[in-house]
């Protein structure tokens with residue numbers, strides 16, 4: 001929706017710009033007719049952008065929009081695309097989703113929690129991601145034990161089902177220990193932190209993805 005908005009120039013004159021006004025509130029995500037509350041000055045000699053404050057009539061919260069690329073004679077300007085949500089990119093080993101799609105989903109959620117600085121819960125979330133990764137991997141290796149693997153404690157799975165894969169077993173154990181620290185009142189391993197937990201978890205995921213590829217290669221040459 002276009003709206004003509006008048007800006008003080010800081011002198012006795014004003015400038016009017018026809019601006020594109022967003023129609024979705026960033027807070028309540030409702031389609032609203034914003035109420036104009038204030039504007040910055042627009043001094044064409046010094047300012048390359050202007051800003052406008054709107055009030056949402058629905059949730060009664062304020063939002064600010066910036067406009068640049070001002071063409072004062074044509075009375076136009078370009079709305080700057082502010083992003084109020086964080087862009088989170090994850091880099092997980094290729095094919096890991098074929099071993100555990102839930103791991104990928106929970107890992108992404110954990111990263112989102114971490115990106116929003118929710119440090120008291122993201123460790124717990126990484127711990128949950130680790131449990132899905134390790135259990136889904138164990139189920140892949142022992143499909144006949146699927147029901148018991150789902151129910152058993154993670155520590156038991158690591159001790160009983162990963163003996164043939166010592167590097168994955170060690171990484172899984174280290175991940176589980178640090179992950180448990182994230183859920184408990186008292187931390188046992190004070191010399192390690194969330195970065196170590198993530199490093200061990202990612203290393204375990206890398207080995208597991210490589211093991212998946214190795215199994216695929218074996219299937220291929222046995223054909």
Ligand SMILES: [Zn+2]
Pocket residue numbers: 025026027028029030032056057058059060061
């Ligand atoms: Zn709103």
